[in-house]
Amino acid sequence: MTDDTNDEAFENSPVDIDSSKAVEYTTEYGEEGSKATRNPEDDLSQTFVTLEEKEGIPFDEIQEDPILREIGNTPLVAHPENEQIVAKVERENPTLSHKDRIGPGMILGLRQMGELEPGQRIVEASSGNTAGAVALAANRLDHPCTIVMRETTSPVKVGFVKALGAEIVTTPDVGHEHDYYYQTVAERYAQEHDAVYLNQYGRPLNRHIHYEWTGPELYQQIKNDDVTHIVGAMGTCGLLTGVAEYFKEVAPHIQIVGVDGEDSNISREFHDEELGDYNVDVEGLGQWRVSASANLDVMDDIRSVSDSIAVSRAKHEAADNGMLMGPSSGAAMEVAQAITQEDDDANVVTFIHDGAEQYFHEVDGW
Template sequence: MTDGGSDTHVDDAAGDGGRVKREARVTETRESPYPTDDPVLARIGDTPLIEYPESTDGGDLFLKLESDNPTGSMKDRLALGIVRELETDGRLTDGDVVVEASSGNTAGAISLVTNRLGYDSVLTVPAGTSPQKIGYVRSFGSEIVECPNVDADDKRHYRKTAERIAAERDGIWIDQYSNQLNPTVHYEWTGPELWDQAAGDLTHVVCPMGTGGTASGIAKFLTERKPDVRVIGVDAEESNISTAFYGTESGVYDTEVEGLGKGHELPTMWFEYVDEVRSVDDERAFVQARRAAAECGVLVGGSSGAAIAVARDVARDRPDAKIVVIGCDSGDQYFDTVFDDAWMRERGYPTDDR
């Protein structure tokens, strides 16, 4: 597998038990389906696919670094793709205001894209949203509305507030939780890009699920190209994506891993293309993210830590596997949580799993 250039792996010095020698391959960079002349937005996508620098004593592990996008997450693809699609079909025109509800990376991504394309934007966020994520919104000049933490059916909820603002200001509500353009962007962009980088040589893709758009779009594309590729969605332990997928009784949604899991199934989850969903508890997700940084020099967030944990399980069970993990964002968004020892100890999580 390559990251857009050539990649040669050689045997270890002893010649036994080291990395397997693979032929060098060169893949061409795929043109983005959402081309732009803007030099900042042109940096979105074409993120590297690297060999994960840890021995699994089993299958081969690779990591797609979506942290290389401008705001540090895969949500930049979502923001640019949806806005471009809305422009193309005439639903978004000059002078319109873009509105979105987000407690995570989508807020910053929408703010960046609207900043560069000349649209005003309003982002609604729940109380307690991390200062780093709010910082992106404010830095790019978007309007931000902080909402109380209330039940989803309360009119003050951040999603209902976004819907109301869009109606009052005749704006365009992105609505990543229901908008079918969410998985479609990844079907048209992330899936083909990954396929080209891997030269079709992969057996599994492991992807965290929040809205489910990334896993769903990638899964649909890969299913059409190579039906025996298994796409594994990763859910939080106390979440209801897995219960919806398997048709079991739902429970309370309660996780500290940002961006992972949901309280119920969403329209953006195309389960018919996903092969299985595995759940990871908060402790394992956080500790794996810390191990990725401390032992492998790879800085990822908790949801990616959960995905790496699942991928390591697959690699252990399938020595012949070639597994790609979708690294959703960078760990620098979580220095005050995942990578803070006091925060971990306060919640009873171990601070070292080596």
């Protein structure tokens, strides 16, 4: 990152910033022991050069589009039942999830890095929210798009992809060791069709988008509050570890707590436990391995939640508190609630990662 301030880029940053409310912090730079006072808002004024240098995604192209610029600036909503919790409602994005951020972010980032040509076909593997997010971004940024999905994918998520004009390739619901595993098929399809595989699981760019965008946005919303914890579900781990990287620079006292599935290897690896079989039914929660888009070194804790508790918490929040969320967000809310029970002084921000309507067809008919 750089200390230079670029006013034009700052004005086109993906979140609206009140520059009169800058909060200074101190961090180490240069030689050992040297210090520099930095303004976190400077991080939104970068222009993209290389990922390794941690400089910014060209978000100005998002701001220029009347649809894509509706992504982000998602609200914080106070929990009706627990005054120690606020939720960042990512379902307010156009395709109803936080994945809307990585759709255009990965396309624009790969263009800037020289790995994707304008108008070139893009391919992504997703049986979740990324499918619709990428389809939307491809639609607006003029890329033909193919989404490889498991045949068991939610019909609502399939509907997003079809409505936005993307091609769908379906695969059997098989494990990662199989030739027809959906991520393997996506990589092979891209190679055979002169296309670029976005690969949300295999690119640190996924995490970096949240470092550049979601982290600063959330910081501006909470910087004057006494927040003690940020909680979110982990799948690719891009969202939470990207946010964690940013907060370790600007507010390291805030604990970043990830939420994994009960039979998943993300938490096992974090806690140096023996890895085992992945057996989680909740979409978007956990993985059979820690993806290359993750950085577990910046996490303070990762807790596991069972499928049944994730679903029951999501149902409770809808029925009793009017808060609609999917089961992975229910898992995150369960951990947020637990933290407030453990510590009367805790103030927790948790993510509502997506909407509940994507799951009504499958969670006991909801």
